[in-house]
Amino acid sequence: MRNILIVAGGVVAVAAIAAGVYFGTRPPAAGPAPVAAASAPNKAALESVQPGDHVLGDPKAPITVIEYASLTCSHCAHFHTQVLPEIKKKWIDTGKVKLVYRDFPLDQVAAKAAQIAECAGNDKYFGVIDLIFRSQPQWAVTSDPVTELAKPLRIAGLGENEIKACLANEAMSNAVINDYKGGETMGVNSTPTLFINGQLYRGARSVDELDGVFAKLAK
Template sequence: MRNMLIVAGGVVAVAAIAAGVYFGTRPPAAGPTPVAVAAAPDKTALLAVQPTDHVLGDPKAPITLIEYASFTCPHCAHFHTQILPEIKKKWIDTGKVKLIYRDFPLDQVAAKAAQIAECAPNDRYFGIIDLIFRGQPQWAASQDPIAELGKPLRIAGMGENEIKACLANEAKANEVINDYRGGETLGVNSTPSLFINGTLYKGARSVEELDAAFAKLAK
């Protein structure tokens, strides 16, 4: 499903969409104990809204949820299709939590999908990534994932020509790369990785776990 090279019992990073930069293929973690991130100056900035960030909800919401995800990660798809709708209804739509979505592609296919999503207008970005995650079982497992991904994106106004132009857009590629590098700076090495007001939660999390984390901060 992914362009991975398996050697000596390990997984080797695949070629990236820009020279000199790689996206490593790493398995998702299983939800270890949350860890507070040290507040170095560069890390502090990354734990706040950046100019290029995609934000769901009120940007002034007191609780900040940052998600680092890969479009070929099944756990990320589960979060977006099964967990996020409940979180959105209870916490984001009520103005208590804002979600910042950032790319951390685990392989070249995920990197290209992320680049395509970056070409979506801001007001349609989260609708596009919802389409991508919901269709993941079909397009990610196909022989030509990007061509297959293009099928559901047509209804969002992204045809073959738009996708080709997007994949040739160096600025959009750099946005994905910058997200990835920022994630590495914060200690991200698997997906999904969630930061809730600066505390790192690795791996799949239930609605109940996230409810509890938000409730503590909302007091």
């Protein structure tokens, strides 16, 4: 689980993302028990699809999982490549669960990757997210991550020219920043963070853990 670096007693402002400041990390820690849903006005954003959200599955599915993730977070990559495929088959594809994905980039590289994913469009969005997470070891820690990221994304029609134009698109940048700000207001300070029907789950979760949570909610 990746945490934001605390500076001068407070969380680094989201503006630092746009300025290219690296937020830093702390060692992974086990997620605590779930906590109750936030009170209004944040409660609705924890339990329902909001304008601009990316939704995997039936938007009317009764169980809502809202994920805040950073595309350079290794634990987020593990969730998307190892855990989510199983959850998708059993719960999302059967119409019982929907996944709402929201960006919470913890560094400038993740912010750029998230912006590129936004440019893919709704039809390709989750396919591009999957490509980014699966190729994370090849691009995230290189000296030129954007150039390296462009290689696997060619299959999605995002070449170097498209990516360059995307990174200059203020609307795409604002979409990422708005996700980040929204996460902050709901107490997100690390990735991955899940809200399942409004309850907060920090840190990595196994297929078995999530199966148990969904089974209780589905009764």
